Amino acid sequence: MNETLQTISRRFSCRDYEGRLPEREKLEAIALAAVQSPSAMNRQPWQVLVITNKSLIEEMDAEGMRILAEAEDKSTYERFMERGGTLFYNSPCMYLILKKPGTDLDTGIVSENISLAASSLGLDNVICGMAAIPFNGSKGDEFKKKVGISDGWEFGMAVLVGYGKTKKDPHTPDISKIRYIE
16 A cells, blocks of 8 residues: 555544644645645645644633534533544644635545644644634624734635544444445
8 A cells, every 4th residue: 555545544543642742844745735735626725733832822811612602502521522522632733724715625624634734743733614614703803913813814624733632443344335436
């Protein structure tokens, strides 16, 4: 099996980080892989913000958990509490993908490039749509200003990256979902 397929087969969603920041060279290589993603008509409708400011990540985490705690449906909040009580799992780094409206597919491709690049470099990661929560709450404008989200751009996706405290097996692929049309 080639190296790329091995990386894909070993990758898992990490939800428990040491908090230690990965080496700068690795962060830069991942960022480059992000912007090397293909996009429709090569429009590249994204910006990639590499957030390593731990206090900012923790501030957004606390706001996201507060919002979940106040929600009418407590199931999501309870699930995060069962996983350690944090939205971002003590991750030291967040790749925040900004997008132009209507470019969700391109955003998905960028997040997968980030995830696989991180895994190939020995870093654990999880694609995290829940990172939108702090940007949509009462402090949303404050967070948008802190990270530099300008008009015409919106949250697309986030990928949390770091060294995992624990390793786990990747999910078992369901090959019944594959069909060949010949």
